[in-house]
Amino acid sequence: MERDVRKNPGLLKLELYCLGMRIDESCNLDDDASPILRTRGGLGSGLEAMLTDDLYTNIPIMENFAKKSPYILKKEDGVYLIYKENLKVAPLKLLPEPKFYDQRTSSGKLMSRIGVMQGTYIGIYPTKVCGFWEMEPKKNCRFCSVGLNIGAQEEEEKGVSDVVEVVKAARKELNITFVHFNTGYYHPDENYLDVLLPYIKAVKKETGLLIGVQTPPDKEMQKYDMLKKLGVNHVSFCIELYDPERFAEVCPGKKEHINQERYLDTIAYCSELFGKGRVAGEIIAGLESPEASITAIEHFASVGAVSTVCVFRPTIGTDMEDYPPPKVEDMIPVFRRMYEVCLENGIPAGVAPNVKVSLVLLPDEGIYFLDDPQKHRLGIFKMKMLHHLFSAYFKTRLAFKHG
Ligand code: SF4
Incomplete structure (x- = not known):
């Protein structure tokens, strides 16, 4: 792989996750950038931006480690530029605040408190705060910031x-293609998917957009058959850690109530x-050994699932805010393997149109x-063809739907 971040934007995205970025006083983020909304993305707390036209990112700038980063953002002649020490690395396109954030729904709710853009898709967290935050003592995952944010920046309950x-507002303004529904943990007797069904039905019927669902595993497997019938396109599960001991230490609620x-x-x-x-196992790299992360990735691939890998971020206010972020060198083999297993097992990745995640x-x-x-050129070619075919199909289907 190309190790020069000036020639490898993917490596730059990874380095910025691990090292963060300082902000030079020439920058004017209040006017030029989307506000840093720490809503339900448990690890999200950074600057939403694009490194290239199709590479979105969320760069840590508030955490302690970011204040010591070799990366610094400067604004020169109206253009934002990333420097590493004194070396100019790449331009950065900041994502302005979506206009719809300031609009209100018919019931009077501010739209930014209902859904949040995370790259090119919208994330909706329709239900009350994750139950692990409400237990006494708390059983929240120790890296998570979800329970710190509710109320301040987000409506706790959202109507269909x-x-x-x-x-619809996000589709109109930003041409989104994907809506992601997410819940945290409930009481064991409550049923995650039942809670989401009215939202899923309504959004699918009214917009025809692609829908993803992320909840803890529902106790009734047949519910997933129903999701499929409703036209849900993607489901994902945050197991977070594969190493059983680390899982128990970092995710006490999940260990005790789900496993x-x-x-x-x-x-x-x-x-x-x-x-x-169409299914993803989601893990956090940097809180267990790279070997354990790779074993998780290979496990998911063995059943045909892709891996979604977050880089651990010691978000301010969380139980792990003083932990160090992972080292770039440790992360590279993990992310390489994440894609290799898709190529080796013929698992489609990156097929959905305009789904870029920050x-x-x-x-x-x-x-x-x-x-x-080069070794994988045939597999890479097939993935790109699938992407083009599916994009054309999706566009045609939406055109029919909306006449
Ligand atoms: S399950 Fe864990 S990561 Fe997810 S919202 Fe609850 S505490 Fe946070």
Whole structure:
């Protein structure tokens, strides 16, 4: 792989996740950037930006480690530029605040409190705060900031019509293609998917957009069959850590009330049901050994699922705010393997149109870490063809739907 961050934007995205970035006084983020909304993205807290036309990122700038970063953002002649020490590395396009954030729904709710842009898609967290934050003592995942944010920047309960209006506004302004529904943990007797169903039905019916669902594993597997019938396109599960000891230490609520086996069984079930590449196992790299992260990636691939890999970020206010972020060298083999397993197992990655994610390196962005892309050229070509075909199909289907 190309090790020069000036020639490898994927490596730059990774380095910025791990090292953060300082902000020079020439910058004017208040006017030029989207506000830093620490809503339900448990690891999200940074500057939303684009490194290239199709590489979105969320750069840590507030955390302690970012204040010592070799990277610094400067504004010169109206253009934002990333420097590493004194070396000019790359331009950075800041994502301005979406205009719809300031609009209100018919019920009077501010749209920024209903849904949040995370790259090119909108994330909706329709339900009350994750139950692990409400337990006494708290059982929240120790890296998570979710319970710190509710109320201040986000409505705790959202109506179906509020959500539909916000999705339509985001589609109109930003041409989004993907809506991601997410819940945290509930009481064991409550049913995650039942709670989401009215939102999913309404958004699918009214917009026809691609829908992803991320919840803890539902206790009734047949519910996933129903999701598929409703037209849900993607499901994902945040197991977070593969090493059982680290899982227990970092995710005490998940260990006690869900456990790893249920995650793995549900990923396998859904992958069989939805098909290769339509299910993701989500892990956080940097809180266990790189070998454990790679074992997780290989496990998911063995059942046809992709991996979504977040880089651990010691977000301010969380239990782990004083932990160091991971080292870039440790992360490179993880992200390389994330893509290699897709190529080796014929698992489609990066097929959906216009789905670019700021908070993670997507499976297909692992291409930046391949040592010898030539070796995989046929597999890479097939992925690109699938992307073009699916994009054309999606566009045609939406055109029919909206006449
Ligand atoms: S399950 Fe863990 S990571 Fe997810 S919202 Fe709850 S505490 Fe946060």
